[in-house]
Amino acid sequence: MDIRVSGHQLDVGEALTAHAEGRMGDLAEKFSVGVTGSTVTLAPGPHEHEFDATIVVQLAQGLLMKSHAHAYQSAQAAFEGAYERIEKQLRRYKRKLRDRERKKPEAAAVESTYRVLQSHPEEDEVPEDDAPLIIADMDEHIPEVSVSDAVMMLDLKHTPALMFRNGQTGSLNMVYRRTDGHIGWVEPK
Incomplete structure (x- = not known):
C-alpha cells in the first residue's frame, strides 16, 4: 500500500x-x-x-x-x-x-466525456464583462451500480452529485445532495 x-x-x-x-x-x-x-x-x-x-x-x-x-x-x-x-x-x-x-459485474462502467465549451461570440448578447470564459473537458468514469451503492459513493467521494448507470434498469441516473441535507434521485422515464 x-x-x-x-x-x-x-x-x-x-x-x-x-x-x-x-x-x-x-x-x-x-x-x-x-x-x-x-x-x-x-x-x-x-x-x-x-x-x-x-x-x-x-x-x-x-x-x-x-x-x-x-x-x-x-x-x-x-x-x-x-x-x-x-x-x-x-x-x-x-x-x-x-x-x-x-459482486464485480463484467461490464461495470461506461466511460463518458463531459465537455463545457464556449459559445460563438456573435451568438452572445451579453457584454463580455458579464460572460466569463469557461472551457472544461473531463473524462469521467460512470459506474454501473444500484441506487444504494450510488448513495454510498456520493457520501464517500464528498461530491454534490453523482451520475451512474442503474444496475437494475440499465439507464443513466443521478443522485445528488439537496440543500436540506437529504439525497435526491433523478431517474429518466
Missing part, C-alpha cells in the same frame, strides 16, 4: 510522518476492504495556531474516501480528527464495500 504524508507550507517532521504512516497502515489491516493507497496532507489553518489535515484513501474498487479536520493544538491533533472521520466512514460502509468487491 502506498502511503504519502506531506505538508503544504508546513514542515512535517519524521515523528509525525512515522505516526501517520503507522496509523494508516493499521487502518488498512483493520478493515481489509482493499485499501490501495492513502495520502495525508497537513497544512497551517487560516489563523495562528490552527492546523488542517486532509486524508484521501484509495480503494481497490476505484472509490476515493476523503476526510478533513481542523485543530487548534497541533498538526497531530488535526491528523487524529481526520483519521477518526475516515475510520468512521470505513466502519459504516465496510460490509457494502466487501459485498461490492465480491
Whole structure:
C-alpha cells in the first residue's frame, strides 16, 4: 500500500510522518476492504495556531474516501480528527464495500466525456464583462451500480452529485445532495 504524508507550507517532521504512516497502515489491516493507497496532507489553518489535515484513501474498487479536520493544538491533533472521520466512514460502509468487491459485474462502467465549451461570440448578447470564459473537458468514469451503492459513493467521494448507470434498469441516473441535507434521485422515464 502506498502511503504519502506531506505538508503544504508546513514542515512535517519524521515523528509525525512515522505516526501517520503507522496509523494508516493499521487502518488498512483493520478493515481489509482493499485499501490501495492513502495520502495525508497537513497544512497551517487560516489563523495562528490552527492546523488542517486532509486524508484521501484509495480503494481497490476505484472509490476515493476523503476526510478533513481542523485543530487548534497541533498538526497531530488535526491528523487524529481526520483519521477518526475516515475510520468512521470505513466502519459504516465496510460490509457494502466487501459485498461490492465480491459482486464485480463484467461490464461495470461506461466511460463518458463531459465537455463545457464556449459559445460563438456573435451568438452572445451579453457584454463580455458579464460572460466569463469557461472551457472544461473531463473524462469521467460512470459506474454501473444500484441506487444504494450510488448513495454510498456520493457520501464517500464528498461530491454534490453523482451520475451512474442503474444496475437494475440499465439507464443513466443521478443522485445528488439537496440543500436540506437529504439525497435526491433523478431517474429518466
